Amino acid sequence: MRGEASDEELMLRYGKGDVRAFEVLYRRHRLPLYRFLLRQAGDAAAAEELFQDTWMRVVNSRGRYEVRTKFTAWVYAIAHDRLMDFFRARASFPGREESESALEDLPAREIAAELRLDRKRAAERLLAALAALPDAQREAFLLQQEGELSIEEIAATTGASRETAKSRLRHAVAKLRAGLEKES
Amino acid sequence: MIEPRDEELSRIYRDAEGPQPPQRVDDNIIAASRRVAGAKPRSARAGFVRRWSAPVALAATVVVTSTLTLVEFDRQSDPDTTTSAASSDDRPSRSRSARQKATAPATPTPQARRDREEPRAGEGTASNERLATGQPAFAADVPRAPAGADQPAPSPDAQRAPEVLRQVPRAPATPLAADANTLRESALTLQRAGVMSAPAGRVAVSEARERTPEKWLEDIRKLKTQAKTAEAERELAEFRKRYPDYRLPEDLR
Numbered sequence: 001m002r003g004e005a006s007d008e009e010l011m012l013r014y015g016k017g018d019v020r021a022f023e024v025l026y027r028r029h030r031l032p033l034y035r036f037l038l039r040q041a042g043d044a045a046a047a048e049e050l051f052q053d054t055w056m057r058v059v060n061s062r063g064r065y066e067v068r069t070k071f072t073a074w075v076y077a078i079a080h081d082r083l084m085d086f087f088r089a090r091a092s093f094p095g096r097e098e099s100e101s102a103l104e105d106l107p108a109r110e111i112a113a114e115l116r117l118d119r120k121r122a123a124e125r126l127l128a129a130l131a132a133l134p135d136a137q138r139e140a141f142l143l144q145q146e147g148e149l150s151i152e153e154i155a156a157t158t159g160a161s162r163e164t165a166k167s168r169l170r171h172a173v174a175k176l177r178a179g180l181e182k183e184s
Numbered sequence: 185m186i187e188p189r190d191e192e193l194s195r196i197y198r199d200a201e202g203p204q205p206p207q208r209v210d211d212n213i214i215a216a217s218r219r220v221a222g223a224k225p226r227s228a229r230a231g232f233v234r235r236w237s238a239p240v241a242l243a244a245t246v247v248v249t250s251t252l253t254l255v256e257f258d259r260q261s262d263p264d265t266t267t268s269a270a271s272s273d274d275r276p277s278r279s280r281s282a283r284q285k286a287t288a289p290a291t292p293t294p295q296a297r298r299d300r301e302e303p304r305a306g307e308g309t310a311s312n313e314r315l316a317t318g319q320p321a322f323a324a325d326v327p328r329a330p331a332g333a334d335q336p337a338p339s340p341d342a343q344r345a346p347e348v349l350r351q352v353p354r355a356p357a358t359p360l361a362a363d364a365n366t367l368r369e370s371a372l373t374l375q376r377a378g379v380m381s382a383p384a385g386r387v388a389v390s391e392a393r394e395r396t397p398e399k400w401l402e403d404i405r406k407l408k409t410q411a412k413t414a415e416a417e418r419e420l421a422e423f424r425k426r427y428p429d430y431r432l433p434e435d436l437r
Contacts, residue, residue, distance in 0.1 A: 014221065022217045026210075034205040048209055055213045059220050123200035126193070145197050173190050180196075 007071030015062040022062075026055065029072065032146035033079060039130060040083050040139055050086060054079045069156070076147040077157040080139070087135065122180060129179025137172035140165055397427055401436060 005013070005021070007028070013021035033054065038047035057078050065074075130138055136158070143149045143157060155165035395403075400423055407416035420436060 014217070017221050019218045019221045022221070023214060026213060026217070030205060030210065031202055035202050038203055044203070048205060051205055052209055052213060056216060059213070059217045062221070119196065119199045122196045126196050127200050130197075145194055173193060176193055177190070 008067045011058075011062070011065050011071055012067070015065050022059070025071075029075065032148075033075065036076065036142045036146040037079055037083065039127075039142055040135065041086060042131065046086060050079065050082045053082055057082075070149075070153065072147045073149055073153040073157055076143055076149060080143075080157050080159075083139070125180050126176055129176045132179065133172055133175055136160075137168045137175070140168035141172035141176070144169060397423070397430055400426075401433065404436060 005024070007025060010021040010025040014025065034047065034051050037050045037054070038044060041047045041050060054075065058075060130141065133141065139158060140154055143154045147153075147157075149157060151162055151166050151169065154160075154169065155162045158165060160168070400419070404416050404419045404423065407413075407419060420432075423430070424432075
């Protein structure tokens, strides 16, 4: 819960015409959602379009919104759908998964060493590793980081099973760690 | 629930400088949110109008159509239009006169002027003569004669007669007075004979003044049909006095 009102309360208030509630909601989630879309689409122009389209769907759905799930899960599900459309149009969403056996947990000692690097450099490396991830794994990671969604919510948002969502997230984290180690 | 969340990785990720959406995108979205939220009441009104416009339009159409139909039916059921052409063109009907009273403006309308002035096909010479002398076609349109000692007071209806009726060319007072006297005499005769009471006699005078020639002739026919020959003859004589120029139908000559 952020601030005085929850996301869901704000959205319900907006559904009743409280424009101020939407502005609070928007400022609360604009950056995470934009980063999610930008890092998934890999294109600022496309990200802007997807971002605007996602929020417009939120706006237009204000009268139908019901608190069945967390607001962020709902918004990121909309963004996910828009991303899928975008990928289909671009025909660049193979959805490939790497086998579980290819992953190896990196020693915690090495990660700790990596984390001692300059934080800015580390962040840059992490972002580079993130960009190299398969789309589905990157999406799972971003949904967790930006949307603060749980495994179940990630699964629901992406239309995958819980195990698949969990597997994607594990692969993503492992590869990001590997990327940070490789750069070091 | 145990989730594979790496807090250190999350911290590094959050250290990354985050790109921001352009200000114009923010402005577009906020403006759209206000516009859509503000449009909600208008949408409700639009929905109301959309929901009721068709029934209201239909009801209005029905009302207008019914009114026009009734007006047309009333016009077609005018008794004058069902009588012979010659007699019907002698004078306008009572109902038409009543409509004229009710709707005539201060100055005569072209239609009113036509009704009074235009000779019609099949119109008899008597009516032509009346037109030539300015004599009104029938009792309801009779202009009031100058008030005299023996003249009945104008009825409230006559007092309320619109200006258009007062502007009808006035007939000479003498024939009108004679007509009125004839009617009164007829009623007085009936009163003396004990057939009618005085109030009834006044009613008879009033009815005689309002009765159209066709209606009068029709009543005479009924009397004949009922074998009331004497009464029919008396009525016919009064009719001839009242309408000396009227061309009687063959069966009543």
